[in-house]
Amino acid sequence: MNRFRTLLKTRNFGLVIGLAFSLIFSLIGFSTLFFDSLEGRLLDTYFAFKNFDTGRAVQKGVWKNEPNPDIHPDILILGIDLKTIQQFGSWPFPRARHAELVRSISRISDQSEREKSLFLDIFFIDPSTNPDDDRMLAKSISESGRVFLETIVNYSGYGELLDEEMFWRQELLLRKTPPFARVGSGWEDMHAHYGLQTNLPAMNATVKGYGTANVVTDSWGDKVRRQPLVFKYSRFLGDLTLEDIEGGFVPDSGNYERIGWFDTEGREYTVHFPLDTEGKARLRSEMEKSAPPYAVDTDGDGAPDQELLILEHYQDYFFPSITFSLALDYWNVTPADCEIYPGDRIDVRRGDGTIQTIPVDEQCTMIINFAGMASSIASDGYKTFPVRPYAGYVRETGDDPDTWPKTRALKNKVVMVGAFEKGMADDEKQTPYGLMYGIEIHANSLNTLLTGSFIRHLPLFANILIVFFATMLVAFLAARMKNLLSLPVSLIFALSLFFTCSFIFDNNQILINYTVPFAGMVFSYVTIILYRSSTEEREKRRIRSMFGKYVSPEVVSQMMDNPPELGGIDRELTVFFSDIRGFTSLSETLTPQELVKHLNEYLSAMTDIILDTGGTLDKYVGDEIMCFWGAPLDVPDHARRACQCALLQRKRLAELNAAWPEERRLAIGIGINTGIMTVGNMGSAGRMNYTLMGDNVNLGARLEGTNKVYGTMIIVSEYTYAQVKDEFIFRELDTIRVKGKNRPVVIYELVDERA
Numbered sequence: 001m002n003r004f005r006t007l008l009k010t011r012n013f014g015l016v017i018g019l020a021f022s023l024i025f026s027l028i029g030f031s032t033l034f035f036d037s038l039e040g041r042l043l044d045t046y047f048a049f050k051n052f053d054t055g056r057a058v059q060k061g062v063w064k065n066e067p068n069p070d071i072h073p074d075i076l077i078l079g080i081d082l083k084t085i086q087q088f089g090s091w092p093f094p095r096a097r098h099a100e101l102v103r104s105i106s107r108i109s110d111q112s113e114r115e116k117s118l119f120l121d122i123f124f125i126d127p128s129t130n131p132d133d134d135r136m137l138a139k140s141i142s143e144s145g146r147v148f149l150e151t152i153v154n155y156s157g158y159g160e161l162l163d164e165e166m167f168w169r170q171e172l173l174l175r176k177t178p179p180f181a182r183v184g185s186g187w188e189d190m191h192a193h194y195g196l197q198t199n200l201p202a203m204n205a206t207v208k209g210y211g212t213a214n215v216v217t218d219s220w221g222d223k224v225r226r227q228p229l230v231f232k233y234s235r236f237l238g239d240l241t242l243e244d245i246e247g248g249f250v251p252d253s254g255n256y257e258r259i260g261w262f263d264t265e266g267r268e269y270t271v272h273f274p275l276d277t278e279g280k281a282r283l284r285s286e287m288e289k290s291a292p293p294y295a296v297d298t299d300g301d302g303a304p305d306q307e308l309l310i311l312e313h314y315q316d317y318f319f320p321s322i323t324f325s326l327a328l329d330y331w332n333v334t335p336a337d338c339e340i341y342p343g344d345r346i347d348v349r350r351g352d353g354t355i356q357t358i359p360v361d362e363q364c365t366m367i368i369n370f371a372g373m374a375s376s377i378a379s380d381g382y383k384t385f386p387v388r389p390y391a392g393y394v395r396e397t398g399d400d401p402d403t404w405p406k407t408r409a410l411k412n413k414v415v416m417v418g419a420f421e422k423g424m425a426d427d428e429k430q431t432p433y434g435l436m437y438g439i440e441i442h443a444n445s446l447n448t449l450l451t452g453s454f455i456r457h458l459p460l461f462a463n464i465l466i467v468f469f470a471t472m473l474v475a476f477l478a479a480r481m482k483n484l485l486s487l488p489v490s491l492i493f494a495l496s497l498f499f500t501c502s503f504i505f506d507n508n509q510i511l512i513n514y515t516v517p518f519a520g521m522v523f524s525y526v527t528i529i530l531y532r533s534s535t536e537e538r539e540k541r542r543i544r545s546m547f548g549k550y551v552s553p554e555v556v557s558q559m560m561d562n563p564p565e566l567g568g569i570d571r572e573l574t575v576f577f578s579d580i581r582g583f584t585s586l587s588e589t590l591t592p593q594e595l596v597k598h599l600n601e602y603l604s605a606m607t608d609i610i611l612d613t614g615g616t617l618d619k620y621v622g623d624e625i626m627c628f629w630g631a632p633l634d635v636p637d638h639a640r641r642a643c644q645c646a647l648l649q650r651k652r653l654a655e656l657n658a659a660w661p662e663e664r665r666l667a668i669g670i671g672i673n674t675g676i677m678t679v680g681n682m683g684s685a686g687r688m689n690y691t692l693m694g695d696n697v698n699l700g701a702r703l704e705g706t707n708k709v710y711g712t713m714i715i716v717s718e719y720t721y722a723q724v725k726d727e728f729i730f731r732e733l734d735t736i737r738v739k740g741k742n743r744p745v746v747i748y749e750l751v752d753e754r755a
Contacts, residue, residue, distance in 0.1 A: 014528045018475025021524045022468045029467070029516030030460060038515040040218050040225055043367075044432040046505045051372045051433075068384055070371045072450040074116065074330070075443055076413045077387045079377045079420025084391040091424050095133035098122065100394050102140040102147060105408060105415065107397040113407040117329050119148040119322065121213065121418030121427075121439045124199040134200060142206035148329070149203060150213035150322045153193035153231050169198045170235075177209055180230060180318040180335045186342035187316065188258055188270045190363055192234040196319075209329055211322030215429060215441055216365065223430045227445040229324040230340055230364035234258065234314040242287060242309040245271065246280050256316040261309075263290035271311065284309075323442050326414055327449040331356070340364060358449070359456045367455040369448040369509060374436040377420050385443050390417060414450075416443055455509045463513045470497060471520035478528040490525055494518060568680030573630035574642040574672060574720060575697050576615065577704035578606065578649070580623040581667040589663060598664055599623060605656060606649050613645040618691050626701075628692055631679040639674045639723040643750055646670045646714045647728075669713060671703030672750070674720040702738055703747060710734070710749070718746040728753055 029035050078101075085091055098120065105118055128134045141147045151173070198204055212231045215224050240249060240259065250273055251257035259271040271283060287309045295304035320328065320335060328334060332351050339347045343362040347355050360366055372384030397404060418439025419427045427438040436444075448454060458466075473493065477486045501512040580586075580602075587595050603620060610617055610627045614635055618626040627645075629638035649670070657665040675696030683689050696719075703715045710733050721730055730748040737744045 012479075013531065014475050014479025014524075015472065017527050017531065018472045018479075018520075018524045021475075021520045021527070022471040025471070025516050025520040025523075026464045026467050029519065030463065030513065035513075035515050035519070036218070037222075039511075039513060040223065042514055043225060043511065044223070046502050046511075047370055047432040049502050050506045068371055070447075070451065070453065071385060072447050074413050075385060075447055075450070076410065076415050077375070077385050077420070077439055077443055078390045078393055078415060078417045079387050079437075079439070080390045080418065080424065081377045081420045084389050085421060085424075087391045088394075092122075094130065095124065095128050095137040096130075097394065099133070099136040099140040100396060101390065101417070102137070102144050103397050104393055104395040105410065106140075106144040106146070107401070107404045108407050109401055109404045110406050113409075113411045115146060115408075115410040115413045115415045117146050117148055117208070117326055117414050118144060119150075119326055119414065119416045119442075121150065121322075121416065121442065123152070123197075123213075124149065124203055125152075125197050127200060134202060138200070138202035138206055141203055146208050147206075148209045148211065148322065148326060149199050149207050151199070151210055151319070152195075152197040153212050153214055153233055153319070154195040154197075166197070169201055169204060170196060172201055172204045173198050173210060174317070176204065176207070178335060180320070180338055180340055182336075182339045183230075183256070183318050184339070184341040186362060187232065187256065187318070187340075188253075188272060190230075190232040190342055192232050192258075192260070192268065192314070192316070194234055194236070196233045209325045211320045211325035213322050213438075213442075215438065217429075223432060224436075224441055225368060225432060226361075226365040227321060227323060227368050227441075227448075228363065228365045229321050229346060229358065229360060231319045231321065233317045233319055234260075235317065237313040237315055240311045240313050242284060242311065245275070245283065245311060250274070251313065256318075258314045258316050259311050260314060261287060261291055261311040264292050321445070323445040323449065326446055330414060330450060356452065359454050366445070366448065367511070368441070368445050369451075369453045369455050370432055370444050371447055373433045374431075375440055385440060385447075387420065387440075390420075414446065416446075418442070453509055455505075455511055458510055458512045463516070466497075466512065467517045467520050470494075470517035471524050474521040475524040475528060478525045479532070483529060483532075486525075490521065494521055568678060568682070570676055570678050571631055571634070572638075572675065573628050573677045573679060573692065573696075574638040574674045575628045575677065575692060575700040576610075576626070576642050576645065576670065576672050577701050578625045578668050578670045579704055581669060581708070583623045586664070586666075598660075602653075602656065602666060605652050609645055609648045609652060613641045613648070615641065615645060616690070619689070624704075628677075628679075631692075632690065639672075639720050640727055642672050642674075643716065643720070643724055643728050644753070646672060646750055647753060650713060667713075669704050669707030670715070671700050671706065672714070672716040672720050673697075673700035673703060674717065674723060675699070699738055699745065706736070706747065712749045714750040716748050716750050718748070721746075721748045726754070 080091070088097055102118065102120075105115060108114060124134075124137070141149075198210070199207070204210075212228070214228065214231065216226060216228055217223060218225050237257070245259065251259050253273065259273075260268055261271070262268055269286070275283065291309050293307035294310050295307050318340065328338070328348070331348065333348060337349045339349075340360075341347075342360070342364055344360070346358040346360055346364070348358065349355055358366060373382055375381070375383045375385050375387045377387045377389060393408070416439055418437065420437055420439065422428065428435045429438060429441060430436075431441065431444075457463075470493075474490045477490050477493075480486075481489065497517065498514055501514045504510050504512060590598065602623075603625065606625060607617055610625070613629070614633075615627045615629050616631060618628060620626075629635060629641045635641065649668075653666065653668060660666075673696055675694075677692045677694040677696050679692050680690065682691055682693070699717060703717060706715055707713060712733070715733065716730070729751040731751055733747045733749055735744040735746050
């Protein structure tokens with residue numbers, strides 16, 4: 001029971017609270033959408049701090065941004081802006097116009113000065129109203145040999161066979177540029193896309209590379225912060241019944257075949273093989289509970305007579321995003337040089353034998369390290385990336401190479417063409433820097449890949465250690481410090497941790513989880529403060545009730561600020577006994593009412609002096625007073641205070657006697673001793689008293705009675721004398737032997753204070 005009470009003390013229980021919240025937030029904080037959303041918003045703040053000091057310089061009266069050192073020099077955006085639209089007419093442009101752009105960029109006399117790649121962030125899925133335009137564009141793409149186009153994946157079309165046109169478009173694309181073939185464990189649980197839209201066959205046949213254009217908002221759907229590098233496209237192969245699976249059908253997982261089923265709300269579930277008997281039984285139970293049954297006609301009478309549970313058989317393909325495809329081309333590697341490990345990394349084996357490691361999550365998405373705010377195409381606007389007008393690069397070029405310009409100053413550039421005017425298409429997305437055109441989001445993603453400035457998460461175990469350290473430290477501060485001090489200190493620590501996380505992100509691209517330890521700190525601090533408020537208020541009432549009559553209000557106040565140990569301890573104290581001489585004779589001359597009134601007047605005066613000198617009143621025994629110094633508050637000069645109290649009482653008694661009639665005058669004896677005594681709450685379960693016991697207490701009582709022998713008023717022991725002999729005047733009286741002491745004790749009369 002005593003151990004439990006000790007544990008419940010604020011200083012100890014605060015650490016228990018801190019430990020509890022450390023465990024709770026370590027378990028739930030790293031796997032919940034709420035904290036993920038907070039981390040996303042915190043990432044936005046880090047980006048804001050990171051790019052706070054982007055410089056601008058004045059050149060010839062025009063504001064111009066200084067080159068951003070975080071931008072890869074070979075990334076260039078050609079924006080289809082308002083001036084371009086005004087020059088070429090309404091959007092969308094005829095495809096012949098894009099053909100002119102492609103030819104204009106590729107037709108230079110010095111082919112060593114050409115661009116590395118040309119990405120058109122424009123879809124050519126449906127035939128043009130003018131077939132000649134499609135042929136012109138396809139021809140220009142073929143002539144360039146460096147054009148990249150994009151595809152679109154979506155979730156529609158599951159459980160459906162492709163129409164023949166789209167099937168052959170996909171086949172053409174797959175044969176020209178095979179998808180990733182080395183994907184590690186975890187591929188089954190990547191999000192499946194059942195629709196894949198590609199460009200016209202003539203363009204698929206001549207394009208250098210392709211990639212999916214999809215960008216994704218975070219799981220809470222507010223901003224684009226991640227770029228999928230690999231998409232899983234699932235091509236439907238056919239239906240299977242649950243009986244087929246139970247009969248032993250196993251997909252060819254080595255060829256990325258997969259079995260899945262959907263519940264009544266359209267949620268997809270993947271069946272993981274191999275399946276033992278228990279696994280098959282569990283699958284049947286789950287499908288019977290959640291999957292919609294399909295009614296079939298088994299006897300050919302035209303009426304359904306049986307309900308079957310149906311699963312879908314898929315062939316999974318893994319496509320690169322357009323930015324990843326551009327990066328692979330820039331590195332002169334292909335998907336065959338990549339090894340994909342969902343939830344960990346993508347390894348790209350470069351031509352020089354080095355491996356570029358890209359951190360990804362379970363869905364193979366990469367955090368985009370946004371380089372700055374959205375760029376402006378205006379000459380005096382903000383430019384994170386260099387952006388030039390589309391119209392500036394459209395020039396009619398003939399077929400004669402002698403008429404071509406020598407260069408377009410695009411050597412080894414990745415030229416990215418896309419919308420850069422509001423209202424052209426649904427191509428503006430929210431990012432950490434506000435609205436940004438899709439082409440610039442792709443540029444930021446590509447820049448992250450080419451510069452290798454990948455944002456990595458701190459390992460989970462390290463984040464958990466930070467949670468425990470931060471939460472326990474704040475719990476310690478809240479439990480051990482005064483509220484007025486613990487709050488600012490805790491806030492300073494929380495801010496220091498935040499700026500440390502921001503500094504590490506800015507300089508090392510390491511993302512440390514801050515919201516989880518911050519939540520642990522807040523919950524621990526608030527809980528401990530509330531606990532302290534309730535327990536300490538209760539403790540203050542107890543102390544006030546217990547000691548309000550025995551010590552001065554100032555001492556009570558100090559005790560409430562620093563509660564003493566009341567359970568019983570051994571401590572050096574000074575005990576004080578006083579008694580009235582001839583009290584029995586006095587009581588015989590007064591009525592009971594007069595005696596009580598007279599005694600109370602005396603006791604009140606003496607008690608006030610005890611309390612004023614910081615003493616603790618133990619008890620009254622008739623006309624006897626017992627008190628002590630040094631507990632419950634530990635005061636080092638307890639012996640001095642006791643002697644001072646005795647002299648003040650002698651003086652005050654003389655004043656009282658002068659005011660009283662001669663027959664009511666009092667004489668007292670005082671005994672003082674210093675030594676180790678046991679002090680604490682003593683008594684029964686229902687009634688306790690804070691008091692002393694021990695041989696040194698008994699010696700003090702005997703010294704009080706010894707005054708009768710020597711005709712003195714105040715006697716102290718040699719132990720008290722040793723501590724205050726330089727502050728008071730004493731007269732040595734005798735050496736006496738007392739019960740409980742092995743050797744005689746020297747006693748002294750306290751005469752006065754030294755001048």
